Amino acid sequence: AQSVTQPDIHITVSEGASLELRCNYSYGATPYLFWYVQSPGQGLQLLLKYFSGDTLVQGIKGFEAEFKRSQSSFNLRKPSVHWSDAAEYFCAVGAAGTASKLTFGTGTRLQVTL
Amino acid sequence: EPEVTQTPSHQVTQMGQEVILRCVPISNHLYFYWYRQILGQKVEFLVSFYNNEISEKSEIFDDQFSVERPDGSNFTLKIRSTKLEDSAMYFCASSRGPGAFFGQGTRLTVV
Numbered sequence: 308a309q310s311v312t313q314p315d316i317h318i319t320v321s322e323g324a325s326l327e328l329r330c331n332y333s334y335g336a337t338p339y340l341f342w343y344v345q346s347p348g349q350g351l352q353l354l355l356k357y358f359s360g361d362t363l364v365q366g367i368k369g370f371e372a373e374f375k376r377s378q379s380s381f382n383l384r385k386p387s388v389h390w391s392d393a394a395e396y397f398c399a400v401g402a403a404g405t406a407s408k409l410t411f412g413t414g415t416r417l418q419v420t421l
Numbered sequence: 422e423p424e425v426t427q428t429p430s431h432q433v434t435q436m437g438q439e440v441i442l443r444c445v446p447i448s449n450h451l452y453f454y455w456y457r458q459i460l461g462q463k464v465e466f467l468v469s470f471y472n473n474e475i476s477e478k479s480e481i482f483d484d485q486f487s488v489e490r491p492d493g494s495n496f497t498l499k500i501r502s503t504k505l506e507d508s509a510m511y512f513c514a515s516s517r518g519p520g521a522f523f524g525q526g527t528r529l530t531v532v
Contacts, residue, residue: 339519350425350512351464351523358519397464406452406516408466408477 309334309400313412320388321420328383328415330398340381341399341409342372351397357381358403368392393419423447425524427513433530434503442498442527444513453496454514454521455488457481464512470496503531 310333320326332338339358343351355366362374372383381398395416399409426445434440446453455467468478470488487499496515500507508531514521 341520343523350525351514353520353522356520399464401519403519406469406471406518406521408454408469408479409456409464409521410466411464413463 309338309402309410311398311400311410311412313396313398313415315415316413317416317418319418319420322390323387326383326385326388326392326417328396328398328417330381330383330412331379332381332398332400333379334400334402337403339401339403340372340374341401342366342370342381342383343397343399343411344368344394345397345414346394354383354396388417388419390419390421393417425513425515425522427511427524427527429527430525431528431530433532436505436531437502440500440503440529442500442511442513442529444496444498444524445494446496446513446515447522448494450515450517450522452476452516452518452521453488453490454516455498456512456514456523457509458512458526459509467498467511500529503529505531507531 312331341356342354354370357364357374365371395414397414398412401409428443453470458464468482469476485501489497510526512526513524
């Protein structure tokens with residue numbers, strides 16, 4: 308069975324500082340990996356996705372993520388955080404090659420201090 | 422930019438009542454999903470729908486739940502007899518392939 312672990316429930320960073328949100332997955336085959344962001348009271352917005360190829364993927368809002376197969380990780384990064392990035396971030400895994408269900412992690416809540 | 426729209430944004434219902442949550446997926450998408458998020462918990466898969474039939478469902482999606490695509494544009498989730506534990510945010514999503522686009526959600530409160 309597929310699963311996703313986001314070890315950090317809550318992270319606080321200063322505006323302008325760099326950010327890394329951790330995600331580890333468990334999946335028996337090649338996974339498709341995703342990061343979503345949820346602002347308070349809002350739906351889930353797709354930030355970026357990894358299917359294959361270059362292990363460093365670029366997304367919207369200046370975010371990037373790196374797939375490391377050896378570590379079963381797909382960590383999300385941003386070089387300089389803005390106050391508007393405060394939100395909940397979810398990592399998700401799906402089966403490769405299909406439009407299958409996504410399995411989500413428990414999320415990391417990001418707080419940005421000014 | 423095309424988006425998934427859900428109505429209503431909020432619904433309060435009495436325990437035991439039937440509710441229908443409505444979604445309009447992105448028009449050229451082929452796969453449709455319902456997920457739910459109980460307050461403070463992670464997003465959970467309920468059901469996926471493709472080619473006018475359920476392609477996968479979770480253990481949560483029991484006989485109390487049903488989905489329908491009645492007219493080629495809407496995608497609905499029906500809960501036949503709501504229970505207190507059905508209170509959650511319900512998200513509709515659609516896709517053409519891997520990765521899905523989510524709607525804003527319907528917050529369902531069962532009292």
